[in-house]
Amino acid sequence: MTSNLSKFYKKTRAERLAQLHDEGFLSSDSLELIKANTILEETVANSLIENQIGQFPLPMGVALNFIVDGKDIVVPMVVEEPSVIAACSNGAKFMRPLGGFETTVKERGLIGQIIISDLEDFEQAKSTILSHEHDIFELAKEAHPSIVARSGGLLSIEPRLIKNESGDIEFLTIHLVVDVKDAMGANIVNTLLEGTKNQINEWLGGNCLMSILSNYNDHSLVTSECRVSFDDLATGDMDGKTIAQRIAAATRYAKLDPYRAATHNKGIMNGIDSVLIATGNDTRAVAAGAHAYAARTGSYQSMSNWTINDDNELVGELTLPMPVGSVGGAISVLPLAKINQELLQLDSAIDLAKAVVSVGLAQNFSALKALVSEGIQRGHMSLHAKSLAIHAGAIGDEIDDLANRLKNEKQMNSKLATELLLKIRS
Numbered sequence: 001m002t003s004n005l006s007k008f009y010k011k012t013r014a015e016r017l018a019q020l021h022d023e024g025f026l027s028s029d030s031l032e033l034i035k036a037n038t039i040l041e042e043t044v045a046n047s048l049i050e051n052q053i054g055q056f057p058l059p060m061g062v063a064l065n066f067i068v069d070g071k072d073i074v075v076p077m078v079v080e081e082p083s084v085i086a087a088c089s090n091g092a093k094f095m096r097p098l099g100g101f102e103t104t105v106k107e108r109g110l111i112g113q114i115i116i117s118d119l120e121d122f123e124q125a126k127s128t129i130l131s132h133e134h135d136i137f138e139l140a141k142e143a144h145p146s147i148v149a150r151s152g153g154l155l156s157i158e159p160r161l162i163k164n165e166s167g168d169i170e171f172l173t174i175h176l177v178v179d180v181k182d183a184m185g186a187n188i189v190n191t192l193l194e195g196t197k198n199q200i201n202e203w204l205g206g207n208c209l210m211s212i213l214s215n216y217n218d219h220s221l222v223t224s225e226c227r228v229s230f231d232d233l234a235t236g237d238m239d240g241k242t243i244a245q246r247i248a249a250a251t252r253y254a255k256l257d258p259y260r261a262a263t264h265n266k267g268i269m270n271g272i273d274s275v276l277i278a279t280g281n282d283t284r285a286v287a288a289g290a291h292a293y294a295a296r297t298g299s300y301q302s303m304s305n306w307t308i309n310d311d312n313e314l315v316g317e318l319t320l321p322m323p324v325g326s327v328g329g330a331i332s333v334l335p336l337a338k339i340n341q342e343l344l345q346l347d348s349a350i351d352l353a354k355a356v357v358s359v360g361l362a363q364n365f366s367a368l369k370a371l372v373s374e375g376i377q378r379g380h381m382s383l384h385a386k387s388l389a390i391h392a393g394a395i396g397d398e399i400d401d402l403a404n405r406l407k408n409e410k411q412m413n414s415k416l417a418t419e420l421l422l423k424i425r426s
């Protein structure tokens, strides 16, 4: 058995599968299962990634009840975790009586970095960049004419001096902020950077270490806000005001303790990632930016804010960099991504960004509401019961039967699931 399979990438999918089978990495049954699971055309799947051997289906669902900027939307989500979609719909339902989510987008620019070292006078180099502002705009137009034709392109130039651990300036980094229109824009920005960096470095006489997009996109911040009346929050034996105060306290806590902040933010990303996957967007790019933004003060904190206003309402706010696209990358190639844009009734990438941040806020609300009242396990585990049933071997009608029996038990685990399944079958 060896994984040193040189020129594997030059083979057809069938040949790759056969080789993995012959090497003993795949059983015949697994081989057949992989062969049978295809929705994407072979050429599309092969063009998107390398060493493609098959496709990996995940369930796709819709979150309901969302009103974003006055418009009702249905949100497609692709996710493997039970209760995420239910929580999202549940959260959005609470926001409806006071109008749903209101969003704000002040700007939408992607940042590209040109990093230059070995300069004698950094302050002088910074002035040189500013004196060449007009020339850099011209270079950028030449480097990516098609985005200019779409009324996008370079928006601004921001030189930054970067100090090293000893406090000495070691790098001049030039930020080119680019309007990428409806694309996510990483390739557009990288093309623009590579088309401008040599000339810029020549003016400076330094050493260009690299040029690349920054995923910390604080020029593409999107804010979503919502309100829930105390009257609508009461749950079990807890009144609405108490729940609201406890949700606000939970957010304050997540600003103080990174151990909690990571989980708080994971809940937000539950919703966000699911919509990104459903629309063919780059989850890694958004996650990198979101977590960097959560650490912008120097300590990693809650991404969201929940406070109480004078009208007896809980007020939620989530601001995140959201450089998503509605064209380009895999988005225009994946048929289900296009169908999901249809579901969302998107007019632009900005519409998608607004929906995604609102989903993050709804998700966060539901998780916090459960956590500060009855706890997460009732809602989450009752929906997780079906996964546990399948894991124990339940099939067909047995799945619901076993899940219902598991929900009636004090604790759920795979041993118990197996025992209950045996009872069902006996």
Ligand SMILES: CC(C)(COP(=O)([O-])OP(=O)([O-])OC[C@H]1O[C@@H](n2cnc3c(N)ncnc32)[C@H](O)[C@@H]1OP(=O)([O-])[O-])[C@@H](O)C(=O)NCCC(=O)NCCSC(=O)C[C@@](C)(O)CC(=O)[O-]
Pocket: 064, 065, 081, 082, 083, 084, 085, 086, 087, 088, 089, 090, 091, 093, 263, 264, 265, 266, 267, 268, 270, 363, 366, 367, 368, 370, 371, 376, 378, 379, 380, 383
């Ligand atoms: C699970 C619920 C929604 C139950 O909540 P419930 O109060 O039992 O729900 P309900 O029966 O009153 O229904 C309210 C609405 O929720 C939705 N809903 C309700 N049930 C379903 C379902 N089966 N399938 C689809 N949608 C469902 C649906 O929209 C429904 O409206 P309706 O359709 O009746 O008009 C609630 O307990 C909840 O929101 N819990 C939070 C669960 C959660 O956050 N899950 C994420 C995974 S846990 C995690 O990874 C993150 C975490 C928690 O660690 C983050 C953190 O720590 O901050």
Ligand SMILES: NC(=O)C1=CN([C@@H]2O[C@H](COP(=O)(O)OP(=O)(O)OC[C@H]3O[C@@H](n4cnc5c(N)ncnc54)[C@H](OP(=O)(O)O)[C@@H]3O)[C@@H](O)[C@H]2O)C=CC1
Pocket: 146, 147, 150, 180, 181, 182, 183, 184, 185, 186, 187, 188, 189, 190, 213, 215, 282, 285, 325, 327, 328, 329, 330
């Ligand atoms: N650090 C990171 O996050 C990195 C991410 N990536 C990857 O880059 C990809 C995204 O890059 P991106 O530049 O968006 O993708 P593309 O390279 O696909 O560029 C977008 C394309 O969309 C076309 N287009 C059509 N309509 C529009 C419109 N209205 N607005 C803007 N463009 C339009 C443009 O065509 P035309 O040329 O005719 O204008 C352009 O070719 C993702 O796959 C991502 O994973 C890559 C490198 C790094």
